[in-house]
Amino acid sequence: MRMNKPIFLLVFLIACVELFPQTFSISGKITDVNGKPIPGVNVIVRETKTGAASNADGYYIISDLKPAGYTIEFSAIGFKKFRRAGVKLTEDFILNVTLQETPIQTEQVVVTAAKHEQNISDLPVSAGIINSDLISKRNITNLEQALRYVPGINLTGDQISIRGSSGYSRGVGSRVLLAVDGIPFYTGDTGETIWEVIPVTEIERVEIIKGAASSLYGSTAIGGVINVLTRPIQDKPVTYVKSLGGFYSKPSYSEWDWSDRTRFFNALTLAHLNKTGDFGISASFTRLETEGYRQSGFNKKYIGFLKAIYDFSPASSLSLLVNTLNKRGGSFIYWKDSRNALVPPDENQGQRTATNRYLFGSIYKNLLSDQLLLNIKTSYYRTSWSENSETGIESTSHLVRGEIQTDWSISERFLFISGIEGIGSKVNSNIFGNPDALSAGAYTHGELKFDFPLLLSFGARVDYGKLDSLKGSGAFSPKVGLNYKLTEEFVFRSSFGSGFRAPSLAEAFTSTTFSGITVKPNPKLKSERNFTFEVGFNYKPLQELNFDLSVFQNEYYDFIEASIDPTDGLVVFDNVTRARVQGLEYQNTFYLFDASLILNSGYTYLWSRDIERNKALKYRPRHLFYGSIDYNLNKLISLGEEFIIGSDFRFWSRVEEIDDELAQFVKDAHLRVPVYVLDLRASYSFPVFNFPVRFSFAANNVLNYNYIELIGNLAPVRNFSLSIEFYLQ
Amino acid sequence: MKTKKIFFRTNLQLLVVFTLAAFLYNGCDKGIAPEPEIPKEEQAGFSGKITFLGQWPDGVQRTHLVVFENPLLSAADFNVFNLKFVGPEIPYGTTEFNYNSVDSFYVEIGAGEYAYVAVAQSKAEELSLNRVDWYVVGVYYANNDTTQPGKLVIPEKTLVKGIDIICDYENPPPQPPGGE
Numbered sequence: 007m008r009m010n011k012p013i014f015l016l017v018f019l020i021a022c023v024e025l026f027p028q029t030f031s032i033s034g035k036i037t038d039v040n041g042k043p044i045p046g047v048n049v050i051v052r053e054t055k056t057g058a059a060s061n062a063d064g065y066y067i068i069s070d071l072k073p074a075g076y077t078i079e080f081s082a083i084g085f086k087k088f089r090r091a092g093v094k095l096t097e098d099f100i101l102n103v104t105l106q107e108t109p110i111q112t113e114q115v116v117v118t119a120a121k122h123e124q125n126i127s128d129l130p131v132s133a134g135i136i137n138s139d140l141i142s143k144r145n146i147t148n149l150e151q152a153l154r155y156v157p158g159i160n161l162t163g164d165q166i167s168i169r170g171s172s173g174y175s176r177g178v179g180s181r182v183l184l185a186v187d188g189i190p191f192y193t194g195d196t197g198e199t200i201w202e203v204i205p206v207t208e209i210e211r212v213e214i215i216k217g218a219a220s221s222l223y224g225s226t227a228i229g230g231v232i233n234v235l236t237r238p239i240q241d242k243p244v245t246y247v248k249s250l251g252g253f254y255s256k257p258s259y260s261e262w263d264w265s266d267r268t269r270f271f272n273a274l275t276l277a278h279l280n281k282t283g284d285f286g287i288s289a290s291f292t293r294l295e296t297e298g299y300r301q302s303g304f305n306k307k308y309i310g311f312l313k314a315i316y317d318f319s320p321a322s323s324l325s326l327l328v329n330t331l332n333k334r335g336g337s338f339i340y341w342k343d344s345r346n347a348l349v350p351p352d353e354n355q356g357q358r359t360a361t362n363r364y365l366f367g368s369i370y371k372n373l374l375s376d377q378l379l380l381n382i383k384t385s386y387y388r389t390s391w392s393e394n395s396e397t398g399i400e401s402t403s404h405l406v407r408g409e410i411q412t413d414w415s416i417s418e419r420f421l422f423i424s425g426i427e428g429i430g431s432k433v434n435s436n437i438f439g440n441p442d443a444l445s446a447g448a449y450t451h452g453e454l455k456f457d458f459p460l461l462l463s464f465g466a467r468v469d470y471g472k473l474d475s476l477k478g479s480g481a482f483s484p485k486v487g488l489n490y491k492l493t494e495e496f497v498f499r500s501s502f503g504s505g506f507r508a509p510s511l512a513e514a515f516t517s518t519t520f521s522g523i524t525v526k527p528n529p530k531l532k533s534e535r536n537f538t539f540e541v542g543f544n545y546k547p548l549q550e551l552n553f554d555l556s557v558f559q560n561e562y563y564d565f566i567e568a569s570i571d572p573t574d575g576l577v578v579f580d581n582v583t584r585a586r587v588q589g590l591e592y593q594n595t596f597y598l599f600d601a602s603l604i605l606n607s608g609y610t611y612l613w614s615r616d617i618e619r620n621k622a623l624k625y626r627p628r629h630l631f632y633g634s635i636d637y638n639l640n641k642l643i644s645l646g647e648e649f650i651i652g653s654d655f656r657f658w659s660r661v662e663e664i665d666d667e668l669a670q671f672v673k674d675a676h677l678r679v680p681v682y683v684l685d686l687r688a689s690y691s692f693p694v695f696n697f698p699v700r701f702s703f704a705a706n707n708v709l710n711y712n713y714i715e716l717i718g719n720l721a722p723v724r725n726f727s728l729s730i731e732f733y734l735q
Numbered sequence: 736m737k738t739k740k741i742f743f744r745t746n747l748q749l750l751v752v753f754t755l756a757a758f759l760y761n762g763c764d765k766g767i768a769p770e771p772e773i774p775k776e777e778q779a780g781f782s783g784k785i786t787f788l789g790q791w792p793d794g795v796q797r798t799h800l801v802v803f804e805n806p807l808l809s810a811a812d813f814n815v816f817n818l819k820f821v822g823p824e825i826p827y828g829t830t831e832f833n834y835n836s837v838d839s840f841y842v843e844i845g846a847g848e849y850a851y852v853a854v855a856q857s858k859a860e861e862l863s864l865n866r867v868d869w870y871v872v873g874v875y876y877a878n879n880d881t882t883q884p885g886k887l888v889i890p891e892k893t894l895v896k897g898i899d900i901i902c903d904y905e906n907p908p909p910q911p912p913g914g915e
Contacts, residue, residue, distance in 0.1 A: 258765050258768075259768065259769055261769045262769070343770070344767065344768075344769045344770040345769040345770065345772060347767070347769065353841075519859075519861040519862065519863040519864070519865070524863040524864045524865045526865075570811075570814050570815065570816065571811070573810065573811055574810045574811060574813075574865075574866060574913060576814075576864065576865060577815070577864075666816065667815050667816075670815050670816065670818070670842065671815075671842065673843065674770050677767050677770070678767075679766045679767055682764075682766070710765070711764075711765060711766045712765055712766035712767040712768070713766045713767060714767065720767065
């Protein structure tokens with residue numbers, strides 16, 4: 007049969023329209039009130055969740071949009087958010103925008119709470135944000151240092167506790183999940199978080215979710231989540247150099263002055279970002295060296311970072327992430343005694359550690375349709391460390407992960423997220439043995455928006471895991487939350503959920519002796535669980551004023567802790583405790599004198615109890631207070647320059663309970679005091695041949711207050727540092 | 736507007752007061768300080784002589800004088816909380832070893848009453864608290880009463896002398912529970 011030619015052409019054209027529907031773009035230029043282009047502005051089409059960032063000249067373009075009505079949102083740190091609703095797209099649309107500057111920190115986005123971007127004010131749980139600017143101005147070289155300034159967080163050595171979730175177990179089995187760009191980052195053997203791997207110069211923002219997040223993240227997130235977002239790649243090439251140098255003061259007492267000279271530290275970072283066509287790359291290399299304020303506290307670290315992104319289309323991209331750490335240094339476990347607080351015991355003299363860690367990750371994103379986003383994440387984390395202690399510790403672990411997630415915007419009111427995840431790990435160690443572990447999980451999360459305006463979120467996750475010869479076990483972690491905007495200024499939130507943490511291979515299979523303490527494996531170890539409840543509100547009576555108050559309660563079951571086995575007297579990790587943590591948290595921010603002066607403060611009250619022993623949980627302070635002042639002196643200097651002085655103060659009350667087992671071997675272990683730390687800082691930014699340059703000065707622990715976080719470990723004495731940063735673009 | 740100004744001023748004043756208070760507080764208190772060194776003659780401890788009779792067994796890696804606060808009635812009593820003193824390593828093949836707990840130790844002893852004082856040997860290289868690693872070769876007996884371990888009483892600021900132990904390889908003492 008032959009078809010008539012005009013009819014064939016008509017059919018062909020209709021088919022073309024159906025198969026290749028016409029699409030349009032939205033583009034424009036974003037400037038400030040002085041007409042100066044603003045780079046790095048996030049432009050989001052709210053209905054499709056597609057977006058772009060403005061380039062160095064302030065231009066942006068979002069392509070492949072179907073004809074429809076859209077709401078476009080523009081946001082950038084330091085500028086008021088701008089939203090343009092009712093953009094009818096029937097042809098290519100040009101939308102030029104002028105953003106107004108605001109020194110007041112406005113609404114920001116977080117990604118961690120529900121594995122998708124949402125405003126912080128829409129969260130049903132408490133959250134905290136650390137911006138890269140503050141990390142840089144405080145001359146911080148390790149993320150762990152920055153976390154000490156977040157309300158509700160305290161650290162014991164390098165072990166983090168969010169609202170009393172953790173005590174101290176020498177890093178083994180973290181109850182807080184660290185993720186980098188959404189990729190979980192914990193070791194395959196000890197399940198611990200290694201903060202020093204992350205190059206702080208690559209951090210764009212750190213988001214902290216307080217409270218169990220196992221309903222989305224599974225094990226380890228029983229106490230909260232810390233998601234590190236690395237900085238985005240700009241269209242224009244940027245080379246960044248940061249050099250830092252500093253020294254420690256002499257200790258307060260002559261007995262502690264073990265070294266006859268000043269102890270120095272330094273750091274150097276070289277970074278380069280560039281984007282050519284659809285391919286973008288960000289690479290950095292950091293070298294850190296410290297002589298240490300304690301004998302055997304010296305080390306050298308080399309951190310490598312690489313992020314590469316390829317955009318297959320405006321809707322799909324693949325990111326590759328590589329993060330490495332090489333570290334060699336001394337080992338300081340605890341002091342000789344209080345008269346030799348900066349010197350290790352004689353038998354520990356000369357101990358050395360060597361560490362190599364490598365993370366490889368990939369993130370594939372594909373917007374399959376206007377409503378459906380596919381997200382695939384894979385990672386491989388290899389760690390190896392050795393210590394020439396009496397036991398000659400050596401351990402190598404391999405951890406592989408894979409996760410597939412879909413975000414389905416069923417309607418403007420209903421978002422549905424679901425995903426599956428698989429994790430495998432293998433360890434070769436002379437103290438943990440050669441065990442392996444496998445686990446898998448599946449999760450769903452829904453968010454329903456009402457007009458009232460109420461945001462209801464709900465979800466659940468099921469997990470099943472098997473640790474080598476241990477019996478396999480499952481966990482079900484549901485969560486429900488609500489967020490109610492009573493007025494634009496008053497937001498009420500509440501959440502209830504459950505979390506769990508599977509034991510790490512180290513907790514289940516450690517067999518070693520150190521400093522006289524013998525640890526044996528526990529083949530009967532099972533997961534610990536918790537139920538968490540929070541209610542709170544955020545109130546902004548004025549643009550210059552922000553209050554946040556929350557009350558929380560966490561009930562822990564089968565808490566895993568090191569304890570003495572009554573049958574043989576050996577130390578073993580066991581499900582020994584039923585615990586309860588109750589508390590309240592208050593935070594506020596004041597912007598004064600046109601936001602030249604910014605005051606922040608936060609107070610957390612923690613009532614943490616070991617219910618079975620009727621004692622406080624170990625290493626949990628009852629009171630935590632943080633305060634900071636930032637004063638912007640820009641009015642006193644020329645245009646284009648920035649001069650800010652600031653101060654941070656933190657107080658943690660004296661911990662009531664410590665490790666009795668360890669205290670037997672640490673002389674003067676009873677010495678512990680409340681923590682009072684005052685830091686001062688100043689930073690000055692100015693252009694040199696149009697290249698931004700910044701000097702930052704920091705004086706930490708300026709009053710040289712002597713305190714410990716972990717018994718037998720005096721915290722850093724007063725130290726001073728100066729850094730200089732160049733941006734060549 | 737006036738209320739707002741008063742509100743800010745009040746809070747600012749409070750903050751300044753708080754900061755000054757923090758300065759003052761810290762100015763007075765330096766936190767942890769070195770514990771005063773106790774003169775040797777005022778330190779509580781014990782001393783004596785350990786005598787080894789017979790041939791040392793092969794494979795012994797460690798020999799230590801140890802003190803437990805409570806009697807070793809079960810393997811579980813051989814634990815870190817009950818162990819109150821670990822003396823320095825006694826060299827292999829020694830026939831006589833004079834010791835003073837104040838001079839040298841792994842775990843320091845203080846004043847108090849102690850139920851079990853013994854010399855123990857281990858074939859493990861590491862200093863472990865695993866009961867099966869240890870074999871008791873000598874026990875302190877008070878007043879020549881070898882029917883039960885002698886009690887060690889250390890008063891405050893006193894060095895108790897004459898805590899002598901004989902380790903006879905041909906005639907070993909009764910072993911506490913939990914050994915091999």
